[in-house]
Amino acid sequence: MLLESRDLTKAFGGLVAVNQLSMTVEKGTVLGIIGPNGSGKTTFFNLITGMIPSDSGKVIFNGEDITKLRPHRIARLGVGRTFQIPAPFSKMTVLENVMVSSFIHTSSMKIAKKKAWEVLEKVGLDEKADFQVLNVTLEDRKRLELAKALAIEPSLLLLDEVMSGLTPVEVKSAIHLIRQMHRQGLTIIIVEHVMDVILSLCDRVAVLDYGRKIAEGTPQQIVNHPEVIRAYLGERYRARS
Amino acid sequence: MWAGLAQSWNIIGGYTGYLSFGHGAFFGVGAYITGITMLHLGLPFGLGLLISGMAAALMAVIIGYPTLRLRGAYFAIATWAFGEMIRQIATILEITGGAFGMQLPAYLNLPFFYYLFLLMTGLIYLTIYLLLERSPFGYKLLAIREHEEAAEMVGVDTVMIKIKAFGLSAFFPGVLGGIYAYWVTYIHPDSVLGAVITDFMVVMAFLGGIGSLWGPFLGAGVVQLVNRYLWLVWGEGTFYLIVIGAAICAVVLFIPSGIIGLLESQIFQPRTAWKEIRKKVKW
Numbered sequence: 001m002l003l004e005s006r007d008l009t010k011a012f013g014g015l016v017a018v019n020q021l022s023m024t025v026e027k028g029t030v031l032g033i034i035g036p037n038g039s040g041k042t043t044f045f046n047l048i049t050g051m052i053p054s055d056s057g058k059v060i061f062n063g064e065d066i067t068k069l070r071p072h073r074i075a076r077l078g079v080g081r082t083f084q085i086p087a088p089f090s091k092m093t094v095l096e097n098v099m100v101s102s103f104i105h106t107s108s109m110k111i112a113k114k115k116a117w118e119v120l121e122k123v124g125l126d127e128k129a130d131f132q133v134l135n136v137t138l139e140d141r142k143r144l145e146l147a148k149a150l151a152i153e154p155s156l157l158l159l160d161e162v163m164s165g166l167t168p169v170e171v172k173s174a175i176h177l178i179r180q181m182h183r184q185g186l187t188i189i190i191v192e193h194v195m196d197v198i199l200s201l202c203d204r205v206a207v208l209d210y211g212r213k214i215a216e217g218t219p220q221q222i223v224n225h226p227e228v229i230r231a232y233l234g235e236r237y238r239a240r241s
Numbered sequence: 242m243w244a245g246l247a248q249s250w251n252i253i254g255g256y257t258g259y260l261s262f263g264h265g266a267f268f269g270v271g272a273y274i275t276g277i278t279m280l281h282l283g284l285p286f287g288l289g290l291l292i293s294g295m296a297a298a299l300m301a302v303i304i305g306y307p308t309l310r311l312r313g314a315y316f317a318i319a320t321w322a323f324g325e326m327i328r329q330i331a332t333i334l335e336i337t338g339g340a341f342g343m344q345l346p347a348y349l350n351l352p353f354f355y356y357l358f359l360l361m362t363g364l365i366y367l368t369i370y371l372l373l374e375r376s377p378f379g380y381k382l383l384a385i386r387e388h389e390e391a392a393e394m395v396g397v398d399t400v401m402i403k404i405k406a407f408g409l410s411a412f413f414p415g416v417l418g419g420i421y422a423y424w425v426t427y428i429h430p431d432s433v434l435g436a437v438i439t440d441f442m443v444v445m446a447f448l449g450g451i452g453s454l455w456g457p458f459l460g461a462g463v464v465q466l467v468n469r470y471l472w473l474v475w476g477e478g479t480f481y482l483i484v485i486g487a488a489i490c491a492v493v494l495f496i497p498s499g500i501i502g503l504l505e506s507q508i509f510q511p512r513t514a515w516k517e518i519r520k521k522v523k524w
Contacts, residue, residue: 049394075396083394089387091452092380100384103377104396112377152396 002027002156002187008047008057010040017043019211020057025156030178030188032198032219035208036232041191042084044208045158049081050074061156076104080154082145084161084191088133094144095120095129101151119151123177139170146177157181159190163197175200195233199223207232243465245362245417246438247445247457248369252410254443255451256373257403258386259309260317263324264442267297267411269434270327271418276343276428277336286348290419297415298408305407309400321439328434342429345422354424361420365413366454372409374454382406386452414442444489450499459500 003025010018018040025031033041046052048059050071059067066074089097098119102112120126123143128136133144142162149157159178163171175197182188182201192198198205199219206216209231215222222228246268254260271293278289308319331337338344373379381402384392393399422428441464449460464485471481496503 051390051394070398070400071390071393072396072398075394081394083391087388087391089384089391091387092383096380096383100380100392100397101395103380107377109376148391148395 001025002062003048003189004060005044005048006058006060008044008059009055010043010047010052011055016211018047018054021208021211021213023206023213023216025187025189027187028182028185029203030182030190030201032202032205033189033191033208034193034195034198034205034222034232039208040211041208042160043211045081045160045189045191048074048158049079075152075154078153078155079158080149080152080156081158082142082149082160082162084164086138086141086145088141088144088148090133092133093129094125094131094133094136094140094147097133097144098147098151101148104152116147116151119147122150122180123147124173138165139167142166142174143177150181155187157186157188159188159192161191161193163192163194171197195223242358242362242417242421243441243445244458244461245358245365246414246442247449247461248362248365249410249413249417250442251446251451251453251457252369252373252382253407255446255453255456256379256382256386257406259403259407260313260443261320261407261410262317262439262443263304263320263322263327264410264414265434265436265438265440266324266327267301267414268418268421268438269331269430270297270300271415272422272428272433273331273337273343273418274415275419275422276345279345279423280343281336286419286423290416293419294412294416297418298412301407301411302404305404309403309407324434324436324439328430331430331434338429340430342427342432343422345426345428347426348423354420357420358417361413361417366458368409370454378402378405383452440485444485447489448492448499450501453499453501456499456501463500 001024005021005023008018008021009016021040021044033044035041043052047054050066050069054067057067058065061074061077061079064077066077089100095113095116098116099112102115106112106115117126117129120129123146125140125143125147128140133141136144146162163174166174171194178188178201190198190201202219204216205219205222207214207222207225207228214231215225215228217225223233250261250264274293274296275286275289278284278292279286304320304323308316308323311319332340373382381392381397384397385399385402389399418433422433445460445464446457447460448463449458450456467484468481471484475481492499
């Protein structure tokens with residue numbers, strides 16, 4: 001087991017965003033998290049990465065309690081994440097953006113540059129390495145998000161809606177990319193609204209609603225789960241499939 | 242001296258994106274500590290300078306630990322309050338001579354100070370070049386300026402890096418303050434802790450172009466020249482402050498990247514520059 005959350009809870013004022021959420025992720029698997037807007041998916045990511053402190057509960061990564069650690073420490077342990085809205089360092093080049101991540105393991109400019117290049121090649125951004133981030137498209141920014149997360153050489157990767165805003169063709173190549181990373185042994189958690197992505201990539205799927213987990217299982221179990229259809233997928237989706 | 246001061250401010254204000262309005266305090270602290278170590282402890286000048294720099298840096302670390310969590314205007318206000326606090330303390334303490342100030346042993350050797358300032362400024366620019374333009378530290382600072390959370394998420398210890406940057410940006414003014422004190426031989430709270438020193442650092446850095454290596458250097462040169470010229474025209478007075486204020490407004494509004502940015506971009510010909518201005522301002 002690579003990651004486990006135990007009764008994780010976070011409230012913003014009166015709104016309980018994540019409510020006693022227990023989740024486990026096995027090494028080498030892909031877990032999908034789906035749910036309506038505001039159901040606590042991104043908050044769950046923010047709790048795992050330490051970006052916001054939890055009210056109660058625990059996060060255990062690789063057997064180590066990381067609940068109270070600061071985000072950069074968690075990143076060093078091997079948790080990488082992408083932001084739903086790309087958060088690049090705008091006034092730097094694509095390569096420099098990725099180099100910032102590479103510095104996590106080296107303080108040599110040369111090695112960092114070489115490693116950043118390798119990651120850029122992997123995600124298909126190497127031709128745009130010297131572009132200012134301000135001048136690249138949304139798809140490339142999403143790829144850059146991925147590159148930045150990969151450059152810290154994580155063992156667990158959290159992807160927060162990397163597909164949103166992409167055209168179907170772009171989604172296809174992104175799916176291909178994620179599958180490749182998975183084959184190389186990366187454990188991945190995906191938050192996504194595009195069901196095709198979830199169905200084609202995930203080993204297991206968890207469904208959140210109002211901060212609670214209302215269902216968990218294989219993709220096939222999930223799409224036929226009555227509670228999930230009521231809360232998220234809707235009757236139309238069921239009729240279609 | 243001013244080029245060095247403006248560059249020091251640029252470390253935290255330009256590269257890291259935290260606008261400090263209390264930086265004059267580090268200059269003043271340096272001046273006073275050099276004075277105190279020489280007068281009361283009888284230490285040599287060089288050692289006094291080193292202690293001054295260290296003391297200013299240490300002070301920045303202590304102040305920075307709580308205040309660097311603040312963002313934007315709040316950080317500016319906090320540092321401004323810190324600067325005022327230091328000035329008030331220097332005015333009431335006995336060891337600083339209170340409002341009367343402090344008289345240092347005179348050392349009348351102008352070339353000595355000239356070369357010392359030059360050496361120190363050169364040292365500052367070299368340090369910045371090596372540490373900020375050519376090393377992981379500089380990349381991390383830029384990352385913090387552009388997106389602090391994202392930087393933290395890829396393993397940058399933002400708190401530590403910010404404190405280091407603040408300490409570094411205080412060390413140099415501390416040393417420069419010490420040299421200045423020995424040069425003018427007489428210091429008092431208004432001369433080395435006045436708000437004008439901070440203002441000039443900020444104005445010079447902004448005018449030249451923040452976040453760049455040569456921007457503050459250029460800005461310091463231009464401001465000093467204009468300052469001298471206005472002084473010649475109008476004599477002693479405060480009118481130049483108004484001109485400087487208007488200039489900084491214009492820079493922030495129309496050329497946020499400063500003179501350096503203008504030189505680097507395509508629009509340095511007057512006609513295209515004018516077109517840009519016409520485009521930006523709604524008549």
